[in-house]
Amino acid sequence: xxxxxxxxxxxxxNYPLELLKIKKPPEKLYAIGNIxxxxxxxxxxxxxxxxxxxxxxxxxxxxxxxxSKDDITIVSGMAIGIDTSAHIGAIDKKGKTIAVxxxxxxxxxxxxxxxxxxxxxxxxxxxxxxxxxxxxxxxxNFPERNRIISGxxxxxxxxxxxxxxxxxxxxxxxxxxxxKVYAIPSNIYSSQGIGTNALIRKGAILVTEPSDIKxxxxxxxxxxxxxxxxxxxxxxxxxxxxxNDNLNLNNKDLSELNLINNFSLxxxxxxxxxxxxxxxxxxxxxxxxxxYINEIASKTKKxxxxxxxxxxxxxxxxxxxRLASNQFEINKI
Amino acid sequence: MEEYQNHGxxxxxxxxxxxxxxxxxxxxxxxxxxRGPLEDKIVTIARVNASLTYPCNFMFVASMNPCPxxxxxxxxxxCNCTPxxxxxxxxxxxxxxxxxxxxxxxxxxxxxxxxxKNVKPESSEEIKKRVNxxxxxxxxxxxxxxxxxxxxxxxxxxxxxxxxxxKSKKLLQNAFETLGLTARAYExxxxxxxxxxxxxxxxxxxxxxIAEAISYRSLDRKYWNN
Numbered sequence: 001x002x003x004x005x006x007x008x009x010x011x012x013x014n015y016p017l018e019l020l021k022i023k024k025p026p027e028k029l030y031a032i033g034n035i036x037x038x039x040x041x042x043x044x045x046x047x048x049x050x051x052x053x054x055x056x057x058x059x060x061x062x063x064x065x066x067x068s069k070d071d072i073t074i075v076s077g078m079a080i081g082i083d084t085s086a087h088i089g090a091i092d093k094k095g096k097t098i099a100v101x102x103x104x105x106x107x108x109x110x111x112x113x114x115x116x117x118x119x120x121x122x123x124x125x126x127x128x129x130x131x132x133x134x135x136x137x138x139x140x141n142f143p144e145r146n147r148i149i150s151g152x153x154x155x156x157x158x159x160x161x162x163x164x165x166x167x168x169x170x171x172x173x174x175x176x177x178x179x180k181v182y183a184i185p186s187n188i189y190s191s192q193g194i195g196t197n198a199l200i201r202k203g204a205i206l207v208t209e210p211s212d213i214k215x216x217x218x219x220x221x222x223x224x225x226x227x228x229x230x231x232x233x234x235x236x237x238x239x240x241x242x243x244n245d246n247l248n249l250n251n252k253d254l255s256e257l258n259l260i261n262n263f264s265l266x267x268x269x270x271x272x273x274x275x276x277x278x279x280x281x282x283x284x285x286x287x288x289x290x291x292y293i294n295e296i297a298s299k300t301k302k303x304x305x306x307x308x309x310x311x312x313x314x315x316x317x318x319x320x321x322r323l324a325s326n327q328f329e330i331n332k333i
Numbered sequence: 334m335e336e337y338q339n340h341g342x343x344x345x346x347x348x349x350x351x352x353x354x355x356x357x358x359x360x361x362x363x364x365x366x367x368r369g370p371l372e373d374k375i376v377t378i379a380r381v382n383a384s385l386t387y388p389c390n391f392m393f394v395a396s397m398n399p400c401p402x403x404x405x406x407x408x409x410x411x412c413n414c415t416p417x418x419x420x421x422x423x424x425x426x427x428x429x430x431x432x433x434x435x436x437x438x439x440x441x442x443x444x445x446x447x448x449x450k451n452v453k454p455e456s457s458e459e460i461k462k463r464v465n466x467x468x469x470x471x472x473x474x475x476x477x478x479x480x481x482x483x484x485x486x487x488x489x490x491x492x493x494x495x496x497x498x499x500k501s502k503k504l505l506q507n508a509f510e511t512l513g514l515t516a517r518a519y520e521x522x523x524x525x526x527x528x529x530x531x532x533x534x535x536x537x538x539x540x541x542x543i544a545e546a547i548s549y550r551s552l553d554r555k556y557w558n559n
Contacts, residue, residue, distance in 0.1 A: 051415050052416070057416075112417075290408070292408070293441065306541070308544070308548040308549075309541040309542070309544040310541075310544070311548065312508075312544040312545065312548040313504065313540070315512070316508050316511050316544075316547075318511065322551060324399060324406025324439070325405075325439050325440075325441055326439045326440070326441050326551075327408070
């Protein structure tokens with residue numbers, strides 16, 4: 001693949017305006033790919049630790065893919081862990097994504113993510129860096145490049161961060177750039193969630209669903225900003241109440257309806273009338289949370305081989321998900 | 334000339350079982366060597382003076398942990414391995430090797446109390462009876478071809494004896510799309526489904542048999558399709 005590197009200087013007309021507003025804008029940007037993405041209206045950053053948990057990876061993937069559906073460009077740092085999941089989430093939904101590197105293009109870090117670099121480019125994504133192509137990736141540079149991630153974005157989501165991690169630095173940049181910071185709450189015993197929980201304590205907005213972000217910054221942002229703070233707060237409060245009521249209702253209805261609907265789609269094995277009642281039984285059980293296959297077996301009094309068969313069909317139909325060690329959960333996507 | 338009579342472990346396992354415990358602890362190059370013999374059931378050893386071919390029709394069985402510390406995916410204990418460490422560990426077993434393993438089962442850690450009071454499991458003796466019955470069915474079915482079991486079916490015989498009805502075909506198709514299985518798995522899933530149907534004493538492969546066979550390829554997609 002022939003790769004053309006585009007250089008954009010700070011003085012150039014096509015230098016992204018958003019970056020000029022931040023402290024210490026990069027003197028020069030090196031870019032490969034679809035540079036049109038730099039001027040998009042809706043850009044959102046998703047960051048988190050490299051050493052993340054399965055939970056964090058899942059959250060990053062889900063949020064990135066859901067936001068991509070609304071034509072929101074996802075920016076991240078192409079590191080392993082949360083960053084990778086965020087990029088993949090966007091790519092899987094054919095969304096656009098920007099990777100901001102902490103080194104030059106010839107020194108992709110980590111090397112194991114080179115495939116992602118090519119994948120992003122092959123799907124009209126964009127990779128940028130403030131470092132010349134032959135500069136080594138240095139973890140010391142990573143906090144620096146985080147200011148670009150937050151600078152380009154309308155807001156950022158921190159998925160998982162350890163105590164004093166790079167992601168909390170990104171959050172600080174975002175905060176000083178007047179960008180909204182969102183954070184995913186974590187189990188208080190998880191070392192990977194200390195940073196994010198601390199961010200929430202300091203005032204980052206707690207989010208549990210992608211729609212929280214969509215409703216917050218990608219709708220009516222301009223009109224709200226002009227109103228006085230107090231009025232704004234009051235209204236938000238009221239609005240959030242009303243909205244939440246509606247949302248909850250809809251979600252509930254949807255998930256129940258989905259159960260029936262999904263099975264009746266054309267490409268499904270069973271038509272509506274045929275849905276075996278054990279599917280509903282298992283679905284009901286899993287509503288209580290993640291379960292091992294053994295637990296499901298003892299509750300439903302079915303043999304493992306029979307369950308294997310049922311669970312696989314349910315998985316293929318998109319109802320449930322198989323996790324490591326034969327655990328199952330309801331598929332929320 | 335005596336050294337020629339030294340067979341390796343693979344040909345010693347001819348018509349038997351080759352069991353490798355802690356599979357990822359073997360050298361990657363050692364594991365890759367298994368690919369040919371697993372497929373062709375013969376092993377060729379090249380020495381300075383001669384190149385010898387031995388038969389090695391064996392059943393390959395292996396065990397492994399989900400990660401270096403062994404607790405990945407466990408609800409009770411926390412896994413301390415980094416994602417890199419896990420993928421390095423799992424990466425020791427290449428996709429092509431994994432493709433050749435027809436049945437992959439993840440076992441759940443069981444708490445001690447549960448071990449005691451859980452429902453009475455099927456005894457090994459009963460299982461043996463069932464298995465022998467299924468073997469018998471297969472031997473009778475394939476007597477004119479000189480083979481013994483479903484695993485030995487050639488592509489043509491798979492077409493003949495592992496026919497799928499429309500529902501099963503649809504399920505398998507969907508499975509490939511949604512679960513990201515490799516194309517090589519296709520024929521193997523059908524063979525395993527045939528065996529499950531034999532255990533169930535059914536003439537034809539049904540949807541539930543195919544579904545169960547698909548569930549036995551869980552490792553394939555979990556760790557290698559990132």
